[in-house]
Amino acid sequence: MKRVVIFVNGSKIDGKVFSVDHSLDELLTNSSQKFGVQCKRLFTKDGGEIDDIQLVKDDDILYVSDGQPFIKPTADDTNKDTNKSIININSANEWILLNIGGKIFSTTRSTLVAKEPNSMLARMFAIENDNSMILPSPKDKSGAFLIDRSPEYFEPILGYLRHGQLIVDRNVNPQGVLEEAKFYGITSLIPELESMIIEEIPDSTTAPLTRRDVINAIVKTSTTSELRFQGVNLAGADLSRLDLSYINFKYANLKAARLQVRLPHTLPYIWIAFNICTNMEEPHGNRTNMEGVNLKGANLEGSQMAGVNLRVATLKNSNLQNCDLRGAVLAGADL
Structure with a gap:
């Protein structure tokens, strides 16, 4: 029986020891249960992807990901919560829950990142593991990221990130939406909101x-x-x-x-x-x-x-x- 040590993609800490018995799918399933993420791909320490259980050797050091490419572990990678947050949000197809002022919003990583790559939200949920990233906020019991802001004013901003059109309901104050756009760093939205406010004077x-x-x-x-x-x-x-x-x-x-x-x-x-x-x-x-x-x-x-x-x-x-x-x-x- 062979055994291997598996780490989360991009991390050098909190590895788990697994026995290699029958199939690659079984190993990925066991990894998903222990790490609490959906493991889909398996890599060697040099970044080579393993697609056959026969390629696994005894005492190999391996890395699992939820679908994203191999991320080379860094020497200063010492924060368990940071790495777990990154692995949980790095999939391009993954849905993200946001708890904005007590209201739950469901969206995708690509929606938050694509239109405004330098915004606060994009830096929280971007794939790239660089110095510009912001550590995601804590989660509530449902797994939604907590942000203490107004949900009423956030909704038009999320719509803008989804389809590129600013739609503000008649009963929503555009001044409030403007302040939220500044907070989240949605800079392309600020001139349009300022024009809307001037027109209402x-x-x-x-x-x-x-x-x-x-x-x-x-x-x-x-x-x-x-x-x-x-x-x-x-x-x-x-x-x-x-x-x-x-x-x-x-x-x-x-x-x-x-x-x-x-x-x-x-x-x-x-x-x-x-x-x-x-x-x-x-x-x-x-x-x-x-x-x-x-x-x-x-x-x-x-x-x-x-x-x-x-x-x-x-x-x-x-x-x-x-x-x-x-x-x-x-x-x-x-x-």
């Missing part, structure tokens, strides 16, 4: 005016002078109980604006976008002039529009349920 030149902005403009303007709000974005603004006399709203965007109680009787409403507008009755009995206004698809449910001039206005697909249109002028209106 509201543009002060296009942002809707607020009620305070309108009040400030009104108090600074004479009651007999026209205040030009032509083309202004007033979407969502609360304009209720304000005196809007002598204000030019032509081409303005008043979508979802609150226009209650008081409106002047001659507003240039041509092509104004309205939604959820109510109480368009003029307290002095004069008619509000909305001639030619575009109210297509507007929600005017329950609006008080008695006597309003809607001549040649567009009301197609508008919601006029419970709308008071007593005495309203609808000549030529598109209903």
